[in-house]
Amino acid sequence: MTCQRLTDFARRNDFPYLVVHAGKKNDRWDEGSVRYLSLKRSPLSFALDEELAYDPLFHRHTGKVLRELVEFKPDVLHITGLNDVSIIGAYLAWKLQMPLIGSWHTNVHEFGAQRLRRIFKFLPQKQLDGLVGFAERKILDGAVLYYKMPKVVLSPNQELVDLLGKGTNRSSFLMGRGVDTDVFTPERRTVNDDIVRIGFVGRLRAEKNVRRLVDVESELIKRGRNGFKFLIVGEGNEREFLQRKLQSAEFTGFLEGEQLSEAYANMDIFLFPSETDAFGNVAQEATASGVVPIVSDKGGPKFIVKHGETGFVASSLEDYADYTAKLLDDRDLLNSMRVAARESSLEKSWDSIFEGVYRAYDETIRLAKSRKSKQGDDSET
Secondary structure, three states: OHHHHHHHHHHHOOOOEEEEEEEOOOEEEEEOOEEEEEEEOOOOOEEEEOOEEEOOOHHHHHHHHHHHHHHHOOOOEEEOOOOHHHHHHHHHHHHHOOOEEEEOOOOHHHHHHHHHHHHOOOOOHHHHHHHHHHHHHHHHHHHHHHOOOOOEEEEOOHHHHHHHHHHHOOEEEEOOOOOOOOOOOHHHOOOOOOOEEEEEEOOOOHHHOOHHHHHHHHHHHHOOOOOEEEEEEOOOOOHHHHHHHOOOEEEEEOOOHHHHHHHHHOOOEEEEOOOOOOOOHHHHHHHHOOOEEEEEOOOOHHHOOOEOOOEEEEOOHHHHHHHHHHHHHOHHHHHHHHHHHHHHHOOOOHHHHHHHHHHHHHHHHHHHHHHHHHHHHHHHO
8 A cells, every 4th residue: 555655656746656566467557657567476476465475486577677677767776575576676776786775564574473373373382482483583584684685774663663774784764654634534434323333454364463352342341341343344364253253243344445434434442453563554544534543562553642642552451451441431531532533643644754755765876876986986996
């Protein structure tokens, strides 16, 4: 989503931009100042998630990408993570001696660790914790090593900015996320009853920690709370478990466009227990919709929330249950925090985010020129 919005920004501002991505077929087309190069993955590609895959043979497209780069003559090359497309980009940046910038979009180390925990859940707890912890550290080490290739690194929260800056010894800057407050707005609300809707939007997968929703509902029922229901938006292999265990829930499946905006606006509390999100776009879309988020103290979403003002940051099941119960019991507090959440989102425009990205492009080019100049001086010496 962020990459699509970035290319929209380039097109609206008539900035030349070449977008290389995986698609259903090999294709090439222009939309205004933006050129797209779509490259088909091979039958050997394997799924990592819904609509996300990796092709071990994707490097066969290197020649096509090289020809596009030679024709396009970019000033800087931007890779967006550990993926088959970006690996080609990093290689060609080295081959052509082009300034390279990289942006971090996914906490792959935490993502991978959660998958491993689910796959090997039959192991004794101590062995499982050791395996998962070792894998998470090694994946993070590999990711940091990968991000040593760019001269500038962009990250969605300050923890990652500091971690990658220290780990790569590269210039490291914040690349936050904006939100479209005209699309995500309380004005899309269509329900008007006394039910408090506790929402979740995202992939229904283990790495999103969605089983915590069941734990929270059980705790609320145990405490005698009622008058609430869950509104679950998304698909994934945990949906069956949630449908079986949640006593009061509506499942919409995957939504987009106006249907998604309406679903957000119909929520009152946004419960997002994921501990692996680098930013948490959905939490910001919730605040724009006038919904009070309760998020984990691990990962990026906690940077979106002003604890006690626009939402809450939870570190345990008890916290999630306490904060949810507090909002269920005090409707005045819930309504005032909904207003504060909406107001906090009005300051976060996508244009300001992408203007910062272009400043980072300038810095990448400057560093590359400085390095060439220094190398020239050294050779003369």
